Amino acid sequence: MALNNSRKIEAPSQVIILEAAGIYKSYVNQTGAKAEAQATTVLENIQLQIHDGEFVAILGPSGSGKSTLLRILSGLIPSSRGEIRYHGETVSGPNPHVAIVFQTFALFPWLTVLENVELGLESQPEISKTQRMKKSLNAIDLIGLDGFEDAYPKELSGGMRQRVGFARALVVEPEILFMDEPFSALDVLTAGNLRTELMRLWRERKIPTKSIVMVTHNIEESVLMADKIVVMGHDPGRVRAVLSGIAIQERGKKNPESEALIDLVYTIITQPDEDADEIIAARMKKSGPAQKSPVKTSRSYQFLPHIQISTLNGLAELIARRGGKEDLSVLGRELQMEIDDLLPLVEAFEILGFGEATEGDLILTAEGQRLAEGNELEDKEIFREQALQYVELIRLIKQTLDKDPRRETEEDAILSKLQEYFTEDEARRQLDTAVSWGRYAELFAYDNESGLLYLEDTAATQEG
Secondary structure, eight states: OOTTTTSOBBOSOOEEEEEEEEEEEEEEETTTTTTEEEEEEEEEEEEEETTTOOEEEEOHHHHOHHHHHHHHTTTTTSSSEEEEETTTTOSSOOTTEEEEEEESOOOOOSOOHHHHGGGTTTOTTTTTTHHHHHHHHHHHHHHOOOOOTOOOGSOOHHHHHHHHHHHHHHHHHEEEEEEEEEETTSSSHHHHHHHHHHHHHHHTSSSSSEEEEEEEOOOHHHHHSSSSSEETTTTTTTTEEEEEEGGGGGGSOOHHHHHHHHHHHHHHHTTSOHHHHHHHHHHHHHHOOOOOOOOOOOSOOOOOOOOOOOHHHHHHHHHTTTSEEEEEHHHHHTTOHHHHHHHHHHHHHHHSSSSEEEEEEEEEEEHHHHHHHHEEEEEEEEHHHHHHHHHHHHHHHHHHHHTTSEEEEEHHHHHHTTTTTTOOOHHHHHHHHHHHHHHHHOOOEETTTEEEEHHHHHHHHOOO
């Protein structure tokens, strides 16, 4: 990293500060009529090393356990299995050498900027009141808030409030700084400014920390800032790939290296069932797409992405206008969509047979082209055909209704089935998504008050 303009850029050392060794995290849910315990695995066999002088970005789709991993690494929550090692020694409980900047500003509105920053030192009783004030003022000055010491959070912009969060974390002089999506609550320009300022402080070694670990869902952000990018998969959360960042002097520039890395990360994330090593090897050899591997997902029930059908149709039309193929990183930038917004759309395209993600591109299938070219009634018919053919949950609901003499069923029966594979909250979301898709396709109807699923012709008979 660049210490200053007259000193060379240094690479991270081989000294391991923090290590996750075989980390698992599971939660037990009480599900079903008999309230039998069901374990949901959130993280599976996480192996990760944080080195001295290293900026690490942890990136992945929603549900990959990024924030859970960060909290386990910091000692805020325990793992179910495995060890966290600090300088080679197994540790448990909160690590006093770690500080965290969260997505939300988490400031006390009745305290001034100075008082909020001083809170970071409350756990160090050996520091006198005078020393606490001096350290806090230095942190406030470092982060660019000099002159606002006596201001209250309500007087500050979002970017300035987040700067207070940074100052409060840095005032304790942590060996490792953790950041959980620290820029996601800010507007684009403010986030960009704060990223640039943080990277300047990091490169010039003006912040008192040896390593930084950042959770993000922004691919461009990870490439801009990180020495190492950890790409996670979901269901359960696991490390799929660990990628080296581009040279620090090249970050922030539009060049072939950064564009290639952005495209590679998009490819890995949007092909969740492919072997990441095969994708990387294919890129390195420039031999074209990796061969399709058998599906490796550990979930035994199809996961439905939570998207609106109108968005799906709109994206199909956009890609069709561009010849039926578009680069996902280009789509993300043009539509101002983070990977957490874009990935569910890509997954829906693939599940429904409307498109395929390969080599960082989204390519329409023949059915996707039909969807893009059809009118509203034709789109419904196409969607109905594809949903019945490819969506397991919609098929289950339709078959259950067809078999019932009254052509109806209670939602609890479906939820009970889903809770064998998902948490209670996610089972609810899965059913809500299936109901939304099924209604659009006019496959069945749903009464929100009674929780009853039924066939439309039955409803018409009852009304008659």
